[in-house]
Amino acid sequence: MQFKVNIETNLQMLLLQEDTDGDKKITIEDKGPQKFELISTEGKSYLVNGTYHLSNLLQELVIAKNEGKTETIIPLSKIEEPPFDRISRMIRDYFWDGLTRTIDKEGIEKIVQDEKSESTEKIIYVPFGDTLAQKYFVKVANEIGNIKVEILPEIITPEYVLSINNKPGILSLALENRNGDIKGIPFVVPGGRFNEMYGWDSYFESIGLMIDGKTHLAKAMADNFDYQIQHYGKILNANRSYYLTRTQPPFFSSLIKEVFENSKEKNIDWLKERLNTAIKEYETVWMVDGKRLTENGLNRYYAEGIGMPPETEEGHFKSILSVFAKKHNLSLDEFETKYASREIIDKELDIYFIHDRSLRESGHDTSNRLEDKCASLNTVDLNSLLYKYETDFAEIISTYFDGTFISSKGKKYSSEYWLEKSGKRKELINKYLWNNEDGIYYDYNIETKKQEIFISATTFYPLWAKICSKEQAEKLVVNILPKLIEKGGVVSCTKESRGIVDENNPQRQWDYPYGWAPHQMLIWKGLLHYGYEKEVLDLIEKWLHMIAQNATDYNGTVPEKYDVVDATHKVFTEYGNVGTEFEYITQEGFGWMNASFQLGLYLLKD
Template sequence: MAPVLSHPTSVNFIEEQHRPVNSEADTYYGGEERFSRSRTYSASFAHGYNPKRPPAFQNESHMRARRMSHDEKSTAPRRFLIDVEETIRVVLEQEDTDGDFQISVTDAGPKLMALGTATSNGFKSFDIRGTYMLSNLLQELALARDHNRKRIVLDEARLTENPVDRLSRMIKNSFWNSLTRRIDGDGLEIICADPKNRTGRVNPRIYVPHGEPAMAEYYRKVAREKPHLNLDVQPGILALAMNEVDDGKGGKTLKGIPFIVPGARFNELYNWDSYFISLGLLVDGYVNMAKGMVDHFIFEIEHYGKILNGSRSYYLCRTQPPFLTDMALQIYNQLDRTDMGNRAWLKRAIQAAIKEYHTIWVAEPRMDPKTGLSRYRPDGLGIPPETEATHFTHVLEPYALKHGLSVLEFSERYNNGTIHEPELDEYFLHDRAVRESGHDTTYRFEKRCANLGTIDLQALLYKYEVDIGTAIREVFDDELELVEDFPLAPFPPSPEAYARPDRERSTGRVQTSAEWFDRAEFRKEIIDKYCWNESKSLYFDYDTVQEKQILYESVTAFWTLGRMCERRTVLEAHFSIIEEV
């Protein structure tokens, strides 16, 4: 017999006050409980069980081959009266057999529970069956508890909702909001929390870059007005872009531009995560949120020299795969193109991408002048600080033993430079490169990532070059001035050209589409020269130190599809092989 859970017998369901079935949790569970009662809740049966059915846990089987007479039969939409806390307890006790507070296919429970129906005031019941309905039930109960509800009327339709529709609705109306952050006085307490911080210092820190005096003064003012924050205006969370707004008192103040974080341990703005997040935001109509994230990337390039892996001070030496041009163009395609403000916004984004391209991706050490291939090769020394404390213990133990130190003592001395281990330096160079690639972790890059001209990075930079050329030609009348001064990378690349100290400056001439299409054509040629393997009909990474291809097959070889079309037919043949398998 399935366990039967119902509401107290003195409670009556009020139909006309029920909210729309697909309302968000704030609406669906907000407000007062929608019941009437003739006497107090204290008259309810123990644990809220229906007295006509046995308690939830007897030694009989829970599973049945057919419906029993207790199941209510009705063509009307079915709703349940539920005691929130008791039902959570029973669901977890019966169904969550692995103790992870979730209901999944790995749990060995009966996947069956009876709930009292609203139309019968709980005297009749209906079975909730299967992993999906039970997991949704637990999720709905958790939402109800978050809204301080003790008892609820729950639509069956919320438990049987199409999975894609349910996920899409929750992403659009709930998840984006819960993952939104701002770096300003109102948002600091949330954004400064860093689960990756192993230093023991918990006071929130904020680093304001040089050249932003108004921003620095703003955060000093916040520190004075909110002493409970113990705000330390120096390295920590990195300041991001802000807008000037009215303060409501006839003056002006600064307000952080909101952005979305990945969540969990990653409570800051991330690079290529933000690109994929922005695609979802555009699908859900949050164009301004996506646009604001590009504004943050422009700010990072201007003040920190690159789009950072993440907006913490320990990420200052590291970027991630380049997606800015596509991100900006995808957003611009959803803006009013007759609005000159939107055109100016795209101009700033393309100018920033050009600076990032010249000063990061085709600049040493990431550029290999001999081949012309770009690499993930970040600066930095020591152990990546964002990892779990024991992540590198197995790597560090032999060195700690060699120096007669504990792993912790060795780590501290190695990080502060009092101990030098060139072999370990090389290991962490490649480890940082793997993290910069966004593909951490993979055997494909093990102990060699910083030396590789990876096929995916070349494909992304080819798209950068085409995107920039196309934007200059189609949007900016084939002329784009660069306002910020920086050195332009030599073209075509060669060791001799990169050895020359005198470089052309960005402000020396306007940018035209022709030179960017030339760069794209050159990159396509070197990709075919160094990365294409004719015998295997596939692109591979190229090791610029060993001067050979690394024959590790990766799905990123297909990033070239639609970008370098000459190999399209050959590459697509691989998909037919995959389909056959």
């Protein structure tokens, strides 16, 4: 049954009657009658009942209005669409498009401004070695008129990055020349204030993109990662100037492997180029002695940089800076200003910020697991990811390059070379990170020479990377998994590990009671590797039901994270919850949350 309706008339009447709190959404917190008579242009009527159906009607009217229509035919099947079907369809047909960006003439103004910065300047930074981009963006800036172009130095140092923190800008990404028409290669942003291309977010978003038949976009993400490694030396935390010294969890080998396997046309030259770059990243970012590679042969996060990370919200470091302001007999504002300008140099505080930047490099910003010690830890998550790099390289070379791969610099790599690397890493992981008595992987502190006793969801990364023996997997599933399962899925850590929350130990967003999409996705796949289908089914149902219930009750909201203990998107912690602030209809959801929903449904179908 279809109804042709006047959009504006019905929209205004609906909001007047049902949006009682005036937030331009219809949720369970509104106190309207929850019954609305939809009137067609022919005078027919249809009674829409309940918060969910009313919010669907609101969304459909706004979608039609945004398309420039004054009248529209609304299929009643969309108003009454089952929640799981509707959320999946909105992700596939609307959210990915809403999150897609390009850095070129058409897309630059949508991305150059940064909500995380107080600066009003619009600056694009272009790599020293990319002459095409330099010429192109100088031309674009002249045509648009309100954008500045800055060319980065050939060698980017922490001192240089500090010097431009007061004039932050977007970093250019890959361009392609389409018959003389230069376009930016597209990418997907997480959403909200995260309006740039992020490191590990992009891998999880790409999983959702491939499920939704958008492998071309996932491939474009891999192409932009390749560009970042070639021109910025690493896959960046994100492509803003203040992230130039910081990378993020390494998923590049997984991305290129899965994109290639999902592509209809198997372009072996593309795979060769991306594999070459991934090996370069592995060797130059992760395996340099004294930086991210430690003496025991395992790895750590180690983000270089000077002073406070400028992207954090105001007052984020108040508690730690107050201590040092008192030490230097200064007011908080005076100390912060002098420390930021390096008029005051305090080595103890500098070390704190090395740990803090490294924590942000880990993607887990912030968590008591890593607070004030991240750069001292061989973490389970990082070493699992690098083991996956090594086994991926071995498999790709064996399957597609007859067992031998020659890099662009002429270095020869065999599958056996990478299997030997992964075998050695597995031995070290079992030596330093596995605790047989507790049946769990812990992070290892290279300073104290002890394991950090902290029960985190990251202990399941070795299942995803296929490091565990069957016996280790069973211990994790039997002894540890039940401690992390809550109403809405897997929680980031146990309440006991988090500790008591007070003024000296604030609630951190990567700790109990919060759950995050990447943890769920990795744990589902990891458990499936070891045959735990029943457990996976239970976890997926918890996660999807929580997402669907919140979207049903709150006008289609699909946010960044959840309180999985209470199964709600209403979280009260640092940075709030991205994806909850919108009017009428969410155009984006949140990148990896969208992907987790699509992956969950995909696995349930299997």
